[in-house]
Amino acid sequence: MTSRKIPSLGYALLGLLHQTPASGYDLRKIFSATSMKTYSDSPGAIYPALSRLEKQGLVRGTVEEGSGLRRRQVFRLTPQGIAELKQWIAVAVTRDDVVRRLPEIMLRFAFSEQVVGASASLEILKSLEAALKPYVQSLREEAQRLKSIAPLSGTLAFEAGLRGNECLLQWARFAISAYEKRK
Amino acid sequence: MTSRKIPSLGYALLGLLHQTPASGYDLRKIFSATSMKTYSDSPGAIYPALSRLEKQGLVRGTVEEGSGLRRRQVFRLTPQGIAELKQWIAVAVTRDDVVRRLPEIMLRFAFSEQVVGASASLEILKSLEAALKPYVQSLREEAQRLKSIAPLSGTLAFEAGLRGNECLLQWARFAISAYEKRK
DNA sequence: TATGACATGTAATCTGTTACATGATTAG
DNA sequence: CTAATCATGTAACAGATTACATGTCATA
Numbered sequence: 001m002t003s004r005k006i007p008s009l010g011y012a013l014l015g016l017l018h019q020t021p022a023s024g025y026d027l028r029k030i031f032s033a034t035s036m037k038t039y040s041d042s043p044g045a046i047y048p049a050l051s052r053l054e055k056q057g058l059v060r061g062t063v064e065e066g067s068g069l070r071r072r073q074v075f076r077l078t079p080q081g082i083a084e085l086k087q088w089i090a091v092a093v094t095r096d097d098v099v100r101r102l103p104e105i106m107l108r109f110a111f112s113e114q115v116v117g118a119s120a121s122l123e124i125l126k127s128l129e130a131a132l133k134p135y136v137q138s139l140r141e142e143a144q145r146l147k148s149i150a151p152l153s154g155t156l157a158f159e160a161g162l163r164g165n166e167c168l169l170q171w172a173r174f175a176i177s178a179y180e181k182r183k
Numbered sequence: 184m185t186s187r188k189i190p191s192l193g194y195a196l197l198g199l200l201h202q203t204p205a206s207g208y209d210l211r212k213i214f215s216a217t218s219m220k221t222y223s224d225s226p227g228a229i230y231p232a233l234s235r236l237e238k239q240g241l242v243r244g245t246v247e248e249g250s251g252l253r254r255r256q257v258f259r260l261t262p263q264g265i266a267e268l269k270q271w272i273a274v275a276v277t278r279d280d281v282v283r284r285l286p287e288i289m290l291r292f293a294f295s296e297q298v299v300g301a302s303a304s305l306e307i308l309k310s311l312e313a314a315l316k317p318y319v320q321s322l323r324e325e326a327q328r329l330k331s332i333a334p335l336s337g338t339l340a341f342e343a344g345l346r347g348n349e350c351l352l353q354w355a356r357f358a359i360s361a362y363e364k365r366k
Numbered sequence: 367t368a369t370g371a372c373a374t375g376t377a378a379t380c381t382g383t384t385a386c387a388t389g390a391t392t393a394g
Numbered sequence: 395c396t397a398a399t400c401a402t403g404t405a406a407c408a409g410a411t412t413a414c415a416t417g418t419c420a421t422a
Contacts, residue, residue: 007381025401035325035344037282045382047403052381071390072401099220110340121336142218152365153304156358157293160351161218167350168343175339182335190409208373228410230375235409254418255373 004056006084008104009049012039014077014085015111017059021076024050038103050075058084082115089116092127098135102168122179129172136165187239189267191287192232195222197260197268198294200242204259207233221286233258241267265298272299275310281318285351305362312355319348 006014016027024047032041040046053059058081061073077085089108097105105128112121139162146158199210207230214224223229236242241264244256260268272291280288288311295304322345330338 005380009382023401024403028401035322035341040382042383043401043403044384044405048381106340106343110337113334113336118335139218151296152301152361153296154293156354156361157289158218160289160354160358163350163354164347167346171339171343171346175343178335178339188408192409206373207375211373223410225411226373226375227377227412231409 006053006056006088007049008101008107009039009045010053011085011088011104012036012107013046013049013053014058014081015107015115017075017077018082018085018111018115021074023072023074025072053081057081085111086116089124090120093124093131095131095135098128098131098165118179118182122176125172125176125179129169129176132165132169132172136162136169139165189236189239189271190232191284191290192222192228193236194268194271194287195219195290196229196232196236197241197264197271198290198298200258200260201265201268201294201298204257206255206257208255236264240264268294269299272307273303276307276314278314278318281311281314281348301362301365305359308355308359308362312352312359315348315352315355319345319352322348 012031013027016022016030022030024043027050028041028043028046030036031039031046050059050061054061054075057078059075060078061075064072064074089112093105105124109121109124109128112124139158143155143158143162147155150158195214196210199205199213205213207226210233211224211226211229213219214222214229233242233244237244237258240261242258243261244258247255247257272295276288288307292304292307292311295307322341326338326341326345329341333341
């Protein structure tokens, strides 16, 4: 039953577990110590998420004992878990992803090279660029319309969003050239 | 009972209602038609949110009838609603806001000028710049560490986040100078 | 008179937050 | 011995998503 929709916290866990098996506590520490602070490090989110993934057959937890250590459950990806992770990464980026789910795109891209390989990374970048270009254009047009009617702070806030997306587009092109240079 | 915490959708609604009274349907259209697409335009989110705000005494809905129109409930801010909106906007930006709640900061800023005045807008920008500067610095250091150990896609994904924050910092300075020039 | 847009809502389900609970191990 | 930290969880609750339900009005 891989059919049920998985939230991005679930994919973040799968991606981390693909790199190395880990316990819930390890994963929490990764979230709170690195730039993945955007994901919750609360036990009430992570432990239920792990057991959901286990119920879906995407990870398997094994209790590590002996050697005087405290009880510690280490999770590993199952073959289905790897398959699910791969297909999540390999789907092309849509405009709706860009508008509402940017963090998830970046997460997919971050894991892409290790999980599916450099060609998949390039594919993500190219579909991101393709979705982003017309979106930035439409934002520029809306900015023009807004300038005459909104107060300064409203116009500036919109400009921040526009600049952020322009910046992302530049980054995508930079990243594409980095991958093409490496070939 | 203004004490209960209000989610950002609630504040988005309060901010829009401060500009002009509107019905739930009007508000939905604003979310789906403008760059506020990040907020849900689904009735299952907006109508319950409006009735929560009404229960808390922050908005008041009045049914508009007569003139052959269909039933339409128009919401307006109450004095408490205005007070709640003002104090939400006027709180200084923390580092945690920058890391996990950027969209909410931009929302506060967008409404700030109309609701509290230009001096409050400047305050938000200055506290944003103050919180952002050390954060960007720490991201640059983490980027250095990462470069040697992570695969290219991981490094690049991190770089995207870094660039986004650098871009935001530039914008904040640009916005500050725009406000100071206008005085 | 039937279709579609207007306008409002409800119900089921899922996820995340907050706060609490538990027990083992290590440092002082 | 006791306080802190390691490690794992649970329970209550709030909010969002999805899908459905309802009724009105305009128009073809």
